[in-house]
Amino acid sequence: MAGYGAALDRLTTTLGRLPGIGAKSAERLAHHLLKCPVDEALDLAEAIRAAKEQVRHCERCFHLTEVEQPLCGICRDDRRDPALVCVVEQSRDLLAIEKSGSYPxxxxxxxxxxxxxxxxxxxxxxxxxxxxxxREGGVRELIMATNPNLEGDGTALYIAQRLQGEPVQITRLARGLASGSTLEFASRDMLADALTGRQPF
Known part of the structure; x- marks a missing residue:
């Protein structure tokens, strides 16, 4: 995209690199940021900078946490069952399962x-x-909650094969989830049913 001047072209190009943002959306966002109050635009820039500097991965589960907290809030929660481990591809999949309210x-x-x-x-x-x-012990069950598509199933199968012979039960989400879909867009009830009806891998 060119024609608005170097600064606006750079902003539009940069926004266009974000996932799900096409050229038209990037152009609209760039013009919105130019029209909005300076404080609002700078708040966005500061929020991005702070997130890049302060967010890190949990030392245990690799979910997102703050720099001053080596473990995420879920790993620090004494009410959670540490022997039941749900394996997901991304933190957004974890959040989708959390919204079901049915996973302990x-x-x-x-x-x-x-x-x-x-x-x-x-x-x-x-x-x-x-x-x-x-292998350190203490894990009773692994729930394979990778996305139900070719790559997700392949990843789950690979992990199951690597852990053959270990004293851990490996299950996967029930196929209440449509094949080829992603956890991020599944409904709350669909995820709750899939968790409740999980089956041996």
Whole structure:
């Protein structure tokens, strides 16, 4: 996109790199930021800077937490069952399950899924850290809650094979979730049913 001058073109191009934002949406957002009060635009810039500087991954489960808190709020919650671990691809999947209000355990965030064509192999995920958690003991059940599509199922199968022989039950979400969908967009009731009806992997 060109023609507005270097500063606005740069803003539009930068906004267009965000997922789900096309050229037209980026242009609209850029013009909105120019029209809004300076304080509002600078608040957005400050919020982005603060998030980049202050948000990190939990040392145990890799969910998002603040720099001064090595463990996320879920891992610190004594009311959660630490022996029940739900494995998800991203923190947004964790939040979708939390909204169901029906899960009492903790999580492990993989930070992606196996996708060799996109350069995502086991070393780019937190699979090794999950293995360490299981082998240290104290994990009774792993619920594989990767997205029900080719890459998500492949990732779950790979993890199950890596943990063969370990004294842990491996289950997966029941197929109340439509194949090819993502957890982020599943309804609360659909996720609650899928968690309740999980089955052996």
């Amino acid at each position: 355990g903790v999580y492990h965030v993989l930070l992606g899924r196996l996708a060799p064509l996109q350069g995502m192999g086991p070393d780019q995920l937190t699979i090794a850290a999950l293995e360490v958690r299981v």
